[in-house]
Amino acid sequence: MTPTNIRINGDRLISRLMALARIGDTGDGGARRLALSDTDKLGRDLFVSWLKDVGLDVHIDKIGNIVGILPGSTDAAPILMGSHIDTVGSGGKYDGALGVLGALEVIETIKESGLKLPRGLAVIAFTNEEGARFQPDILGSCVWTGDMTLAETYPITDSDGKCVGDELDRIGYLGAAEPGFLKPRAYLELHIEQGPVLDQEGGGIGAVTGVQAISWSEYSIVGEPNHAGTTPMKYRRNAGLAAARITVFADDLTRAIPGTVANGGVIAFEPSNVNVVPGRVVMTLDLRNPDDARLADAEARMATFVAALQREAGVTIGRRELANFPAQPFDPTMIGAVERAAQSLGYPVRRMVSGAGHDAQMMATVVPTAMIFVPSVKGISHNPAEHTEPADIIAGGNVLLAAALELAHDLDAAAGG
Numbered sequence: 001m002t003p004t005n006i007r008i009n010g011d012r013l014i015s016r017l018m019a020l021a022r023i024g025d026t027g028d029g030g031a032r033r034l035a036l037s038d039t040d041k042l043g044r045d046l047f048v049s050w051l052k053d054v055g056l057d058v059h060i061d062k063i064g065n066i067v068g069i070l071p072g073s074t075d076a077a078p079i080l081m082g083s084h085i086d087t088v089g090s091g092g093k094y095d096g097a098l099g100v101l102g103a104l105e106v107i108e109t110i111k112e113s114g115l116k117l118p119r120g121l122a123v124i125a126f127t128n129e130e131g132a133r134f135q136p137d138i139l140g141s142c143v144w145t146g147d148m149t150l151a152e153t154y155p156i157t158d159s160d161g162k163c164v165g166d167e168l169d170r171i172g173y174l175g176a177a178e179p180g181f182l183k184p185r186a187y188l189e190l191h192i193e194q195g196p197v198l199d200q201e202g203g204g205i206g207a208v209t210g211v212q213a214i215s216w217s218e219y220s221i222v223g224e225p226n227h228a229g230t231t232p233m234k235y236r237r238n239a240g241l242a243a244a245r246i247t248v249f250a251d252d253l254t255r256a257i258p259g260t261v262a263n264g265g266v267i268a269f270e271p272s273n274v275n276v277v278p279g280r281v282v283m284t285l286d287l288r289n290p291d292d293a294r295l296a297d298a299e300a301r302m303a304t305f306v307a308a309l310q311r312e313a314g315v316t317i318g319r320r321e322l323a324n325f326p327a328q329p330f331d332p333t334m335i336g337a338v339e340r341a342a343q344s345l346g347y348p349v350r351r352m353v354s355g356a357g358h359d360a361q362m363m364a365t366v367v368p369t370a371m372i373f374v375p376s377v378k379g380i381s382h383n384p385a386e387h388t389e390p391a392d393i394i395a396g397g398n399v400l401l402a403a404a405l406e407l408a409h410d411l412d413a414a415a416g417g
Ligand code: GLV
Pocket: 129, 130, 137, 355, 356, 357, 358
């Protein structure tokens, strides 16, 4: 039987979340800790100091993933929990941090309780989940699961030409451990929902059934810079107009293909002057759909549109794929464990698909995986105003604890581990 009376220390979890958020504090409630930046290093250092304070075995792997392990009483495969502590350029306090610090809180709570679990528990902070600085996103978990190699990832550059391998080394997080060195029985990730559903529809816990498919593209559009007053419209080769038309076409696709969401997140004009027709634009497009076939349809329609647009607008358009991940369902037994944990604590729980990408989608390809969502106030995320009520943070932490306890005792399910 798993004990049901143990609870996390909510104040400690929240105070660690606030302490981490002070690193890279943007002064407007948010945080900026781009992957492998100086602020990411400081956030990592703080996290590692907490792992050591709790007495965990700390390992850094060759892609900078940070792992803390509390051994169990047998050598059965441990339960791994975690997320990421990097942020987007103007991020909030909770995206990723909650999953990492929630996992640490669960482990510390169990250690303090004196309970001896047959399975060990481990926490992981994955490198560059956000993909805001280096693409693709979920890089650390892609390497952990073997989906990408170190040789592929080290040369990836940011917009200033700095590469992953050099930046890992520079900040002191090019570790010695092999990515994937720990073979867990299961992976659990606590996360804020980052959308409005739980907040608008009664709160409680989300038992996440999977992550939708994601496609990121960068378009490089080349036209001709020219005088904005003297050049008759029919003679212009306007890269800026082509970029606008790509954005609008993608937005139209969201109404044409059910489930599609689209976002033009980066756009850079060159030259960028009031009276010059833009000659060159680099822009990004983020397309997602819970259904792989529908996302493929959206990508195909985009490609046809872009080909026609080149001719029509007199520009050339190159496309570079930045990320492409299929829809990833989670393990039914693990989803059930999350539901049981929430119900045992008296929280309403509903099944939902994640709109955001997460390290869990990679972990799900190698180990039974599920995620726990807590409400995001007004559904706001990737924004300094991102907020989750303390009671929901604590509820999420306790659901993670209850699910981890159930899984850590479940030696019968340990086929091969
Ligand atoms: C990760 O934050 C994503 O873009 O879904």
